[in-house]
Amino acid sequence: MDNTFSKWKNGLAKTSKSAFGRVASILGASEITDETWDDLEALLIQADLGISTTTDIVEALQRNTRDFGWVRSDELKTALRAELRSRLDDQQNINLAETPPSVILLVGVNGSGKTTSAAKLGARFIAQDKKVLFGAADTFRAAAVEQLQVWGERLQIGVISGQPESDPGAVAYNTVQAGIARDVDIILIDTAGRLHTRFNLMQELEKVERVVGKALSSAPHAVWLVMDTTTGENALQQARAFKESVNVTGLILSKLDSSARGGMVFAIRNELKLPILFAGLGEKVEDLEIFNPDAFIEGILSEF
Ligand SMILES: Nc1nc2c(ncn2[C@@H]2O[C@H](COP(=O)(O)OP(=O)(O)OP(=O)(O)O)[C@@H](O)[C@H]2O)c(=O)[nH]1
Numbered sequence: 001m002d003n004t005f006s007k008w009k010n011g012l013a014k015t016s017k018s019a020f021g022r023v024a025s026i027l028g029a030s031e032i033t034d035e036t037w038d039d040l041e042a043l044l045i046q047a048d049l050g051i052s053t054t055t056d057i058v059e060a061l062q063r064n065t066r067d068f069g070w071v072r073s074d075e076l077k078t079a080l081r082a083e084l085r086s087r088l089d090d091q092q093n094i095n096l097a098e099t100p101p102s103v104i105l106l107v108g109v110n111g112s113g114k115t116t117s118a119a120k121l122g123a124r125f126i127a128q129d130k131k132v133l134f135g136a137a138d139t140f141r142a143a144a145v146e147q148l149q150v151w152g153e154r155l156q157i158g159v160i161s162g163q164p165e166s167d168p169g170a171v172a173y174n175t176v177q178a179g180i181a182r183d184v185d186i187i188l189i190d191t192a193g194r195l196h197t198r199f200n201l202m203q204e205l206e207k208v209e210r211v212v213g214k215a216l217s218s219a220p221h222a223v224w225l226v227m228d229t230t231t232g233e234n235a236l237q238q239a240r241a242f243k244e245s246v247n248v249t250g251l252i253l254s255k256l257d258s259s260a261r262g263g264m265v266f267a268i269r270n271e272l273k274l275p276i277l278f279a280g281l282g283e284k285v286e287d288l289e290i291f292n293p294d295a296f297i298e299g300i301l302s303e304f
């Protein structure tokens with residue numbers, strides 16, 4: 001099997017075994033009955049697809065069944081695969097600045113995987129011969145700066161930081177200025193996931209977004225929201241709040257490997273209407289993959 005596909009298959013084992021494995025188990029040699037539709041609907045909802053996507057898919061399959069005169073429930077498998085695939089966009093391009101540096105803000109709730117994703121992205125850009133700089137704009141949590149510095153040392157990427165409790169906007173501004181002075185290609189700014197209140201957090205992020213635009217008028221070139229896919233509906237609600245505050249341009253779906261809720265990718269696509277750019281398929285630095293919709297479908301349906 002192609003290396004990329006096997007990585008996705010392993011990374012999505014929890015989702016394919018539990019959520020979609022159950023779907024596969026009801027689609028067999030048995031006849032299609034009303035119960036098949038009820039079970040399918042219930043299992044797709046349990047697989048975190050969301051109600052509207054589930055309803056759409058079940059209706060589409062019912063239409064196909066009538067049109068093609070399908071009798072056995074395993075005839076639904078291929079059609080289900082096609083319905084799922086048609087609900088994902090093709091692999092997205094990552095549009096950054098035409099002339100370097102590109103400034104990328106990483107946002108998301110605490111623990112969602114921002115700092116780890118910054119490291120993974122840093123490694124990915126370095127592998128493309130890009131010069132990278134990190135900005136540690138999470139000045140709220142004591143260990144946050146050190147965590148990024150550890151990655152910086154390991155990956156040989158510089159880190160701009162400020163004093164604890166200092167202004168994150170100032171750190172972000174200094175990072176962009178330093179990035180221009182050092183002639184880097186990519187500036188990755190890690191932000192806080194928690195402040196005293198969510199209102200404070202959103203205000204702070206808005207400020208960081210504004211301030212980097214003062215340091216470089218075209219910046220930020222990207223604001224990537226890191227979503228923890230183990231948290232289901234919660235992650236969707238939080239994403240809506242981020243989207244209202246800052247101009248989120250793309251999504252990084254973290255922890256797909258430890259989640260049985262990979263099906264939420266469909267709900268995310270349907271509700272947030274934002275490009276899904278990367279997927280976290282493990283904790284290691286090489287475990288960030290460009291979101292590949294075909295490999296994703298193969299991975300979640302590997303029990304089919
Ligand atoms: N299995 C797995 N673990 C991940 C992935 N991404 C992040 N993690 C783990 O999730 C935990 C939190 O990750 P962080 O990168 O520190 O999250 P954060 O958003 O920076 O958190 P705060 O700085 O507290 O806001 C760490 O233990 C990471 O190793 C992933 O794709 N897969």
Ligand SMILES: [Mg+2]
Nearest residue numbers: 114115138144
């Ligand atoms: Mg962090």
